[in-house]
Amino acid sequence: MAQDHDxxQDHDxxQDHDxxHDHHHHDHPHGSDLSPMDLxxxxxxxxxxxxxxxxxxxxxxxxxxxxxxVGPHNGARVVARAWVDPAFKARLLQxxxxxxxxLDVGGRGGEHxxxxxxxxxxxxxxxxxxxxxxxxxxLGLPPVWYKSPPYRSRAVIDPRGxxxxxxxxxxxxTRIRVWDSTAELRYMVLPMRPPGTDHLDEAALAxxxxxxxxxxxxxxSSPDQGDRA
Amino acid sequence: xxxxQDLGGMQGxxxxxxxxxxxxxxxxxxxxxxAMAMAMGLTGTWNLDASxxxxxxxxxxxxxxxxxxxxxxxxxxxxxxxxxxxxAGELAAGAALAPPAPVARVLxxxxxxxxxxxxxxSDRPVAIxxxxxxxxxxxxxxxNPTGHTRLPxxxxxxxxxxxRIHGGFVFPDSNAAFAGxxxxxxxxxxxxxxxxxxxDAEPGLTVSVNAFESYLEPARADAA
Numbered sequence: 001m002a003q004d005h006d007x008x009q010d011h012d013x014x015q016d017h018d019x020x021h022d023h024h025h026h027d028h029p030h031g032s033d034l035s036p037m038d039l040x041x042x043x044x045x046x047x048x049x050x051x052x053x054x055x056x057x058x059x060x061x062x063x064x065x066x067x068x069x070v071g072p073h074n075g076a077r078v079v080a081r082a083w084v085d086p087a088f089k090a091r092l093l094q095x096x097x098x099x100x101x102x103l104d105v106g107g108r109g110g111e112h113x114x115x116x117x118x119x120x121x122x123x124x125x126x127x128x129x130x131x132x133x134x135x136x137x138x139l140g141l142p143p144v145w146y147k148s149p150p151y152r153s154r155a156v157i158d159p160r161g162x163x164x165x166x167x168x169x170x171x172x173x174t175r176i177r178v179w180d181s182t183a184e185l186r187y188m189v190l191p192m193r194p195p196g197t198d199h200l201d202e203a204a205l206a207x208x209x210x211x212x213x214x215x216x217x218x219x220x221s222s223p224d225q226g227d228r229a
Numbered sequence: 230x231x232x233x234q235d236l237g238g239m240q241g242x243x244x245x246x247x248x249x250x251x252x253x254x255x256x257x258x259x260x261x262x263x264a265m266a267m268a269m270g271l272t273g274t275w276n277l278d279a280s281x282x283x284x285x286x287x288x289x290x291x292x293x294x295x296x297x298x299x300x301x302x303x304x305x306x307x308x309x310x311x312x313x314x315x316x317a318g319e320l321a322a323g324a325a326l327a328p329p330a331p332v333a334r335v336l337x338x339x340x341x342x343x344x345x346x347x348x349x350x351s352d353r354p355v356a357i358x359x360x361x362x363x364x365x366x367x368x369x370x371x372x373n374p375t376g377h378t379r380l381p382x383x384x385x386x387x388x389x390x391x392x393r394i395h396g397g398f399v400f401p402d403s404n405a406a407f408a409g410x411x412x413x414x415x416x417x418x419x420x421x422x423x424x425x426x427x428x429d430a431e432p433g434l435t436v437s438v439n440a441f442e443s444y445l446e447p448a449r450a451d452a453a
Binding site for chain 1: 236238239242243244245251253254255256257258260262265267268272281293296305306314319324325329335340342349352379380383395399401417425430431433439
């Protein structure tokens, strides 16, 4: 767009004159509450809707699905099942997507799941250096840091430094394996079951499984830390 | 292309920007951009690889300083124009001025759950046998295509080991250019950290990438 003088830095800068029309002075009663990006995105949506390319009701369902239904609680169920059921764990490591379907977990972004298992010797860390590939059905939409240059650049060259920034310290002898999601395979880390959890049932175990422990940037909560998932 | 998206091994971006109790979206417009990108992808006008290509075509300075949903929005704006669905004047006016172009599908609300629960697999049969076997030493080719590719710069010219063969998958480099899915064998190739980063690499580090067959060549001239 010729008149696109926008500040690339960020979206909701109040001084950011990046809406698509220079004459957008409708004095809309709520206009002052909306950022320039809100206005600009609204404009595109109204064009797409007017032209019949998108149904706004479908957009609402998409948003609702990924804000309320899909999230790390799904991955936590998968991990907890693997912790209590060795046969399931074996199937999960063999064919992630097929095993997850047993728990009704799957769908877009999880068509080709690869599950990688942490051990005392080896810790797995998942990144997408080229974009934002992330296993949606088990973790939901990715956090901003996962999609941003600092993590994407550093995870492959300085993984221990990245882990330290998450407050995750591994024994020095633990080797780090990084998985760069450069195709349509999607990775989930199977973290180690924390010690002192023999008395917990599957649901309680799922409560210990954090999002970050399934990316490899964190570890599961310990039972005395309570539910931080 | 060697664009702003190819970030592996770059330095100097600073802290990770971690956020406690991060919301799914950080502004109302991000929700709409996410959903529009999904819904427009399903009109059949372009494919996921083409969308990635559009996003990484932003000038590096803009790519590296934009939030991710802003990158998606800028790519969507250019895609709808490139494919003749929306005219520049319409974006400027914020209103539809020209009749719509035909699209193959308009996603309906009731289709979202079944379609997204099923997903969109990208594995495809490949007629020829795989060139490499598990355990083979392979080198990632030194290439600098101007179009879309999924071979990151930091492995180009480096030698690794084929760790797993995943079957045939849509080849993004071709699909992004609307030149067909042209499926190829997909491998996991594991590189030692020292091979990628030199002697100062994290001890014991390995980095695995998923590499399409045409990205790879035998590490030794007499092999394969």
